[in-house]
Amino acid sequence: xxxxxxxxxxxxxxxxxxxxxxxxxxxxxxxxxxxxxxxxxxxxxxxxxxxxxxxxxxxxxxxxxxxxxxxxxxxxxxxxxxxxxxxxxxxxxxxxxxxxxxxxxxxxxxxxxxxxxxxxxxxxxxxxxxxxxxxxxxxxxxxxxxxxxxxxxxxxxxxxxxxxxxxxxxxxxxxxxxxxxxxxxxxxxxxxxxxxxxxxxxxxxxxxxxxxxxxxxxxxxxxxxxxxxxxxxx
Amino acid sequence: xxxxxxxxxxxxxxxxxxxxxxxxxxxxxxxxxxxxxxxxxxxxxxxxxxxxxxxxxxxxxxxxxxxxxxxxxxxxxxxxxxxxxxxxxxxxxxxxxxxxxxxxxxxxxxxxxxxxxxxxxxxxxxxxxxxxxxxxxxxxxxxxxxxxxxxxxxxxxxxxxxxxxxxxxxxxxxxxxxxxxxxxxxxxxxxxxxxxxxxxxxxxxxxxxxxxxxxxxxxxxxxxxxxxxxxxxx
Amino acid sequence: xxxxxxxxxxxxxxxxxxxxxxxxxxxxxxxxxxxxxxxxxxxxxxxxxxxxxxxxxxxxxxxxxxxxxxxxxxxxxxxxxxxxxxxxxxxxxxxxxxxxxxxxxxxxxxxxxxxxxxxxxxxxxxxxxxxxxxxxxxxxxxxxxxxxxxxxxxxxxxxxxxxxxxxxxxxxxxxxxxxxxxxxxxxxxxxxxxxxxxxxxxxxxxxxxxxxxxxxxxxxxxxxxxxxxxxxxx
Amino acid sequence: xxxxxxxxxxxxxxxxxxxxxxxxxxxxxxxxxxxxxxxxxxxxxxxxxxxxxxxxxxxxxxxxxxxxxxxxxxxxxxxxxxxxxxxxxxxxxxxxxxxxxxxxxxxxxxxxxxxxxxxxxxxxxxxxxxxxxxxxxxxxxxxxxxxxxxxxxxxxxxxxxxxxxxxxxxxxxxxxxxxxxxxxxxxxxxxxxxxxxxxxxxxxxxxxxxxxxxxxxxxxxxxxxxxxxxxxxx
Numbered sequence: 001x002x003x004x005x006x007x008x009x010x011x012x013x014x015x016x017x018x019x020x021x022x023x024x025x026x027x028x029x030x031x032x033x034x035x036x037x038x039x040x041x042x043x044x045x046x047x048x049x050x051x052x053x054x055x056x057x058x059x060x061x062x063x064x065x066x067x068x069x070x071x072x073x074x075x076x077x078x079x080x081x082x083x084x085x086x087x088x089x090x091x092x093x094x095x096x097x098x099x100x101x102x103x104x105x106x107x108x109x110x111x112x113x114x115x116x117x118x119x120x121x122x123x124x125x126x127x128x129x130x131x132x133x134x135x136x137x138x139x140x141x142x143x144x145x146x147x148x149x150x151x152x153x154x155x156x157x158x159x160x161x162x163x164x165x166x167x168x169x170x171x172x173x174x175x176x177x178x179x180x181x182x183x184x185x186x187x188x189x190x191x192x193x194x195x196x197x198x199x200x201x202x203x204x205x206x207x208x209x210x211x212x213x214x215x216x217x218x219x220x221x222x223x224x225x226x227x228x229x230x231x232x233x234x
Numbered sequence: 235x236x237x238x239x240x241x242x243x244x245x246x247x248x249x250x251x252x253x254x255x256x257x258x259x260x261x262x263x264x265x266x267x268x269x270x271x272x273x274x275x276x277x278x279x280x281x282x283x284x285x286x287x288x289x290x291x292x293x294x295x296x297x298x299x300x301x302x303x304x305x306x307x308x309x310x311x312x313x314x315x316x317x318x319x320x321x322x323x324x325x326x327x328x329x330x331x332x333x334x335x336x337x338x339x340x341x342x343x344x345x346x347x348x349x350x351x352x353x354x355x356x357x358x359x360x361x362x363x364x365x366x367x368x369x370x371x372x373x374x375x376x377x378x379x380x381x382x383x384x385x386x387x388x389x390x391x392x393x394x395x396x397x398x399x400x401x402x403x404x405x406x407x408x409x410x411x412x413x414x415x416x417x418x419x420x421x422x423x424x425x426x427x428x429x430x431x432x433x434x435x436x437x438x439x440x441x442x443x444x445x446x447x448x449x450x451x452x453x454x455x456x457x458x459x460x461x462x463x464x465x466x467x468x
Numbered sequence: 469x470x471x472x473x474x475x476x477x478x479x480x481x482x483x484x485x486x487x488x489x490x491x492x493x494x495x496x497x498x499x500x501x502x503x504x505x506x507x508x509x510x511x512x513x514x515x516x517x518x519x520x521x522x523x524x525x526x527x528x529x530x531x532x533x534x535x536x537x538x539x540x541x542x543x544x545x546x547x548x549x550x551x552x553x554x555x556x557x558x559x560x561x562x563x564x565x566x567x568x569x570x571x572x573x574x575x576x577x578x579x580x581x582x583x584x585x586x587x588x589x590x591x592x593x594x595x596x597x598x599x600x601x602x603x604x605x606x607x608x609x610x611x612x613x614x615x616x617x618x619x620x621x622x623x624x625x626x627x628x629x630x631x632x633x634x635x636x637x638x639x640x641x642x643x644x645x646x647x648x649x650x651x652x653x654x655x656x657x658x659x660x661x662x663x664x665x666x667x668x669x670x671x672x673x674x675x676x677x678x679x680x681x682x683x684x685x686x687x688x689x690x691x692x693x694x695x696x697x698x699x700x701x702x
Numbered sequence: 703x704x705x706x707x708x709x710x711x712x713x714x715x716x717x718x719x720x721x722x723x724x725x726x727x728x729x730x731x732x733x734x735x736x737x738x739x740x741x742x743x744x745x746x747x748x749x750x751x752x753x754x755x756x757x758x759x760x761x762x763x764x765x766x767x768x769x770x771x772x773x774x775x776x777x778x779x780x781x782x783x784x785x786x787x788x789x790x791x792x793x794x795x796x797x798x799x800x801x802x803x804x805x806x807x808x809x810x811x812x813x814x815x816x817x818x819x820x821x822x823x824x825x826x827x828x829x830x831x832x833x834x835x836x837x838x839x840x841x842x843x844x845x846x847x848x849x850x851x852x853x854x855x856x857x858x859x860x861x862x863x864x865x866x867x868x869x870x871x872x873x874x875x876x877x878x879x880x881x882x883x884x885x886x887x888x889x890x891x892x893x894x895x896x897x898x899x900x901x902x903x904x905x906x907x908x909x910x911x912x913x914x915x916x917x918x919x920x921x922x923x924x925x926x927x928x929x930x931x932x933x934x935x936x
Contacts, residue, residue, distance in 0.1 A: 090815060090859075092601070110814040112886050113792060120935040128388045128409050133560070133654045138689040154362045154401065157792075157887055157930040162862050163630075167388065167401065167409045174935070175362050175401045175409050184814050185859055186601045221606040228859040233822040233874070324581060324625075326835070346578040346652050347558060354701040367794070367888050372923040391558075391653055391696040396628050396865075406701070418580050419625055420835050455840040462625040467588040467640070596856045596877050622830045622869065635856065635869065635877045643830050643869045643877050 002041045002219045005063040006032045007055065009070040009077075010047040012197045019197050027069050027197065034208045041215060048073055053081050060084060064219045065094035067211075068101045071197065075105075082106055090185030090227045094218025096211065099195035102156075107191070110184050111159055117176075118153035124171040125149040127178055127194070131165040136179065136190065136213045144206045150196035152176045158191075166210075168193060179210070185227060188218040236275045236453045239297040240266045241289065243304040243311075244281040246431045253431050261303050261429070261436065268442045275449060282307055287315050294318060298453045299328035301445075302335045305431065309339075316340055324419030324461045328452025330445065333429035336390075341425070344418050345393055351410075352387035358405040359383040361412055361428065365399040370413065370424065370447045378440045384430035386410045392425075400444075402427060413444070419461060422452040470509045470687045473531040474500045475523065477538040477545075478515040480665045487665050495537050495663070495670065502676045509683060516541055521549050528552060532687045533562035535679075536569045539665065543573075550574055558653030558695045562686025564679065567663035570624075575659070578652050579627055585644075586621035592639040593617040595646055595662065599633040604647065604658065604681045612674045618664035620644045626659075634678075636661060647678070653695060656686040704743045704921045707765040708734045709757065711772040711779075712749040714899045721899050729771050729897070729904065736910045743917060750775055755783050762786060766921045767796035769913075770803045773899065777807075784808055792887030792929045796920025798913065801897035804858075809893070812886050813861055819878075820855035826873040827851040829880055829896065833867040838881065838892065838915045846908045852898035854878045860893075868912075870895060881912070887929060890920040 008028035012019045023030050032043040044063075046054025048070075060066070066085065070077070082105040089095050089110060097107050102115045127144040129137045153174030159182070166179030178193035192210065194201050201207055242262035246253045257264050266277040278297075280288025282304075294300075300319065304311070316339040323329050323344060331341050336349045361378040363371045387408030393416070400413030412427035426444065429435050436442070476496035480487045491498050500511040512531075514522025516538075528534075534553065538545070550573040557563050557578060565575050570583045595612040597605045621642030627650070634647030646661035660678065662669050669675055710730035714721045725732050734745040746765075748756025750772075762768070768787065772779070784807040791797050791812060799809050804817045829846040831839045855876030861884070868881030880895035894912065896903050903909055 086814075109811075112788075112812040112814045114887065114929050116930045116932045118933045118935050126407055126409075130388050130390070130411065131394075131651075132389060133651050133656060133688070135689065151935065153935065154364050155366060155930060156364070159861065159884065159886060160365075160397075160864050163394075164398070167411075169403060169407060169409045172935070173360055173403060175360075175403045177364065177401075182861065183599075183601050184861060185816065188601060220601070221603065227816050228818045228857055230818045231820045233820050233853065233855065233876070320580075343577075344580040346554075346580045348653065348695050350696045350698045352699045352701050365885075367885050367890060367922070369923065385701065387701065389696055393627065394630050394651060408701070417628060417833075417835050419582065422835055454835070455837065461582050462584045462623060464584045465586045467586050467619065467621065467642070594875055594877075598856050598858070598879065599862075600857060622832050623834060624832070628833075628865075631862075632866070635879075637871060637875060637877045641828055641871060643828075643871045645832065645869075 002215060003044070003062055003064045004035055004041055004067060004215055005044045005046055005059060006067045007046045007053070007069070009073045010049065011073055012071065022198065022200050027195070027202065030202045031067060031211065035212060035215060038212060048076060053077060055081050055085060057084065060088045060093065063088070063093055064223070065096060065215050067096045067098065068104055068106060069098045069195070070104050071100035074103055077105055079105070082109060086110060087227060089187035089189070091225070092186035092220035092223035094215070094220060095187060095189045096214050096218060097189065097191045099193060102191060110189065111182065113159055114157045117156040118174065120151035120153070120172060123149055123151035125194070126169040128167045128169065129165065130167055131163055134163055134165050135217045136165050136210060138213050139209055140206060144204070146194055146199070146201055148199040149194060149201065152193050186220060186224055190214040190218055236449060237278070237296055237298045238269055238275055238301060238449055239278045239280055239293060240301045241280045241287070241303065243307045244283070245307055246305065256432065256434050261431065264436045265301060265445065269446060269449060272446060282310060287311060289315050289319060291318065294322045294327065297322070297327055298457070299330065299449050301330045301332065302338060302340060303332045303429070304338050305334035308337055311339055313339070316343060320344060321461060323421035323423070325459070326420035326454035326457035328449070328454060329421060329423045330448050330452060331423065331425045333427060336425060344423065345416065347393055348391045351390040352408065354385035354387070354406060357383055357385035359428070360403040362401045362403065363399065364401055365397055368397055368399050369451045370399050370444060372447050373443050374440060378438070380428055380433070380435055382433045383428060383435065386412070386427050420454060420458055424448040424452055470683060471512070471530055471532045472503055472509055472535060472683055473512045473514055473527060474535045475514045475521070475537070477541045478517065479541055480539065490666065490668050495665065498670045499535060499679065503680060503683060506680060516544060521545060523549050523553060525552065528556045528561065531556070531561055532691070533564060533683050535564045535566065536572060536574060537566045537663065538572050539568035542571055545573055547573070550577060554578060555695060557655035557657065559693070560654035560688035560691035562683070562688060563655060563657045564682050564686060565657065565659045567661060570659060578657065579650065581627055582625045585624040586642065588619035588621070588640060591617055591619035593662070594637040596635045596637065597633065598635055599631055602631055602633050603685045604633050604678060606681050607677050608674055612672070614662055614667070614669055614672070616667040617662060617669065620661050654688060654692055658682040658686055704917060705746070705764055705766045706737055706743055706769060706917055707746045707748055707761060708769045709748045709755070709771065711775045712751065713775055714773065724900065724902050729899065732904045733769060733913065737914060737917060740914060750778060755779060757783050757787060759786065762790045762795065765790070765795055766925070767798065767917050769798045769800065770806055770808060771800045771897070772806050773802035776805055779807055781807070784811060788812060789929060791889035791891065793927070794888035794922035794925035796917070796922060797889060797891045798916050798920060799891065799893045801895060804893060812891065813884065815861055816859045819858040820876065822853035822855070822874060825851055825853035827896070828871045830869050830871065831867065832869055833865055836865055836867050837919045838867050838912060840915050841911055842908060846906070848896055848901070848903055850901040851896060851903065854895050888922060888926055892916040892920055
C-alpha cells in the first residue's frame with residue numbers, strides 16, 4: 001500500500017467563487033479522490049492552515065509520497081516544515097510538485113536554483129511524451145490537449161533533470177519542460193507543470209494517469225531512518 | 235586551426251531551380267563560407283558524387299569536424315564509407331548532423347535507434363535555448379525565428395542525449411528536441427534540426443553562430459590513432 | 469507474468485570440466501532457476517546451437533526480457549538474428565547483457581561504440597552501489613564481495629549511460645562501471661559486469677537479487693507492434 | 703583573461719607544522735601559483751579571516767571562476783557570504799570545489815543533498831578517467847597515482863552529476879566518484895576529490911593540469927547581471 005499525502009495551500013478555492021466551482025473539495029480533494037480509487041494507494045490530506053501545515057513528523061513518517069500544490073503562499077510555509085520535508089525526501093519519501101509548486105521553498109532548497117520561468121495568462125497547451133519507455137508515461141499514447149492552461153515557458157531555471165518525460169507546446173508560441181524528474185538522496189522527485197487552479201485539468205483522465213504513475217514510480221522501496229550518514233571506515 | 239569538412243549529398247540544389255536559387259553554391263558552399271570567415275577554422279568540401287563520396291582515409295585523417303547534410307540519397311552512401319566515418323568519430327572526429335541527416339546511415343550506426351520522427355511540409359518554427367550555459371549556446375539570447383521551416387516533431391526516436399540545448403516550437407502544434415548532443419568513443423556529436431533545403435535558414439546569423447559554436451565544441455583536443463583498444467593488463 | 473528468455477552461447481560449460489562443475493546445467497540453467505522461483509517470472513531458454521540460435525520471431529514475440537551471456541562465439545551469432553533482436557529491443561523488449569556480453573554484436577549495434585575495455589585474469593572484486601534509489605538496487609545494502617572475478621577495467625568505451633548503478637573495485641588496482649543502463653527506442657538495457665564462467669558468481673544471493681530486480685525494471689509495460697514509425701502529419 | 707579567485711579557509715597550514723611544510727604559502731598559494739603561470743589566467747586570493755571572508759560583491763563581480771578549499775571551519779562561513787556566492791554561481795561564475803569542500807555550505811545549498819560519504823585516514827589512490835572526451839580530461843592519458851591520500855568512498859550523497867569524469871580507486875577497498883560536474887543556473891561546478899592537506903597533491907603535474915582544464919571549462923562566456931528572472935509574457 002502506497003501512503004500518499006496530498007498537500008495544498010488551499011487558498012484560491014476558498015477565496016474565489018470561480019475556482020471553488022472547479023474544485024469544490026479543493027485541488028487536494030480532487031487529486032486524492034482519483035488516487036484513492038486505486039487499490040494500492042491510500043490518501044491523506046494536509047493544508048497550509050493546519051498546525052505545522054499538517055506536516056508533522058508523525059504524518060511524514062507515514063507518508064511514502066508527498067504531493068505538493070502551492071501558489072500564492074509559498075512564503076507562509078515555515079522554514080522548519082520545509083527543512084522537515086527536505087529531510088524526509090532525502091530519506092526516500094517521493095515528492096510530486098505540481099504546477100506553481102515549482103516556486104515552493106521545498107523545491108528551491110532541494111534543487112538549488114531559482115526555478116524562475118516565463119509565464120502568461122490564458123493559453124492552450126499540448127503535452128508530448130519524449131520518453132515513452134519511462135514508467136511515468138505508461139499508457140499515454142497521444143499528445144494530451146489542455147484546452148485552457150496558464151503558459152509556463154522557457155527558460156526554466158532548473159538543474160539538468162535526471163529524465164525529461166513531457167514537453168509542453170503552448171499556442172502563444174512557447175515550449176516548456178513540463179514533466180521532469182530529479183533524485184535527491186533516496187528521494188525521487190517529479191515536477192509536472194499542468195494544473196492552473198482556474199481550469200479543470202486534474203479531472204482529465206490522462207493527467208490523472210500520469211500522476212498515478214508518478215506516485216507508483218516515486219514510492220520508495222525503502223525509506224531510511226535518517227539521511228545518508230558520514231561513515232568513518234576502519 | 236580547426237579543420238572542417240562539409241559533406242553534402244548535393245542533389246536538391248542541382249535538380250530544383252528553386253532550391254538552387256536559395257543555395258547557388260550548394261548548402262555546403264553556404265555553410266563553408268560562413269565558417270571560413272573565422273580565423274581558427276579552415277574548410278574543405280566533400281559531396282556524394284566524388285570518388286568514395288570525397289571521404290577517403292586521407293580526407294578524414296585531416297578532418298577535425300565533419301558536417302553532414304543529406305536527405306534523399308542516404309542509401310547511396312556506401313557502407314564502407316559509413317564504417318570509415320564511424321571509425322573516425324570513435325577516434326575523436328567531431329560530427330555535426332544537420333536537419334535530415336538524422337536519417338543518415340552514419341547517425342543510425344552511431345546511435346543505434348531508428349531516428350524516426352513526425353514531419354510536415356510548410357511550417358514555421360521558434361527555437362528556444364534550454365541550456366544557456368552550454369558552449370553551443372554562447373551568444374544566443376533570444377528565441378530564434380524560422381519563418382519557414384519543415385516541421386520535425388516528437389516522438390523522435392533517439393537515445394537519451396548527453397545534453398539538450400534547443401527545443402523547437404512549431405506553429406502547427408508540435409515540439410522537437412532540435413539541438414542535442416551525444417558522445418561516441420572520443421567523438422562528440424551535435425544533431426541540429428534546422429535547415430530544410432527550400433528555405434534560406436543557413437543564412438540566418440544566429441543559426442550560423444550555433445553551427446560555428448558547435449564546430450569549436452566538437453573539435454577534439456586529441457584524435458586517437460585507432461579506436462579505444464582492448465588491453466590485457468598484467 | 470514477465471516472460472524471460474535466457475540466452476547462452478553454452479560452449480564453455482560443455483568444453484571445460486572445471487566450468488561444467490560450476491554450472492552443470494549451464495549458466496542459463498542457473499540463471500533461469502533462480503529467476504523461476506519468483507511467482508511473477510516465467511523462464512525459457514535459448515542457446516547458440518539451436519536453429520536460429522533459439523531466437524525465432526515466435527520466441528521473441530513472447531519474450532518480455534532477454535538475458536544474454538556470450539563470450540567466445542560472438543561472431544557465430546548470425547547477423548539476421550542480431551537484427552531481429554535489435555528490432556525487438558527497439559519495440560520494448562528488455563535486454564540484460566551479462567559480463568562478456570558487452571562484446572556481443574547485439575550490444576555493439578545498439579550502443580554504437582566498441583565496448584572495448586581493460587581486463588585481467590584472476591582478480592577479486594567489490595561492487596558498490598552509487599544509485600541506491602534505483603529499482604535495480606532495491607535491497608542491496610552492503611558492498612558485494614566477489615572473492616574471485618575476472619577484472620574488467622576502465623576505460624570502458626560505452627556511450628554515457630542513462631544511469632550508473634554499480635561501480636566495481638578490483639584488488640589489482642582497477643575500477644569499472646559495472647552496472648549501467650541504457651534506453652534504445654522502447655527498450656531498456658542493463659549491462660552488468662559480474663559473471664566470469666569459472667566462478668560461481670550467479671549463485672550469490674545479492675547477484676541474483678540484482679538480476680531479478682533488473683528483470684522487473686526492464687520488463688516493458690507495452691511492447692510495440694513495430695519500431696517507432698515515421699509519421700507525416702497533415 | 704580568466705579571473706580566478708582561490709578561496710581557502712587557511713587554518714590547517716597555520717596550526718600544524720607538518721602541513722605548513724607541505725604548503726608554506728597555504729593551499730591557495732600553491733594553487734594560485736600554478737594557475738598563474740598560464741597566460742590566460744590571473745589569480746587573486748581570499749581567505750576565511752578576511753572581512754566578509756574576502757568575498758565581497760566587488761571581488762565576486764570580478765571573479766570568473768571561484769576555487770574553494772575548506773575543511774574544519776565550514777560553519778564559520780557566514781550565511782550572507784554563502785548566499786552571495788550562490789547568487790554569483792547562478793549568474794555564471796564557475797565554481798571548483800576541492801576535496802573537503804564537498805561539505806561546504808556553498809555546495810550544500812547549490813546541490814540540495816547532504817554530500818555525506820565514507821572516509822578513512824591514510825590511504826592510497828588511483829584516479830581513472832571515464833570520460834576522455836571531456837575538456838577537463840584533456841591531456842590526461844594514464845591513471846594518476848596519489849601515493850598518499852585520504853580515502854573518500856561511496857555512497858557519496860550527491861545528485862546525479864551532469865558528467866562523471868574521474869573515478870577513484872582506493873587501496874583499502876573503496877571507489878569514489880572523484881571528478882563530477884553540475885550546472886546550476888548559468889554556473890558550472892566541478893567537484894574534484896583529491897587534495898588532503900597533509901599530502902603534496904596539488905604539486906602533481908596531472909592534478910594541476912586537471913584543475914587548469916577545469917578553470918577554462920568553468921569560465922562563463924557571459925555572466926548575467928542578475929539571476930534568471932521571472933518574465934511575464936504578453
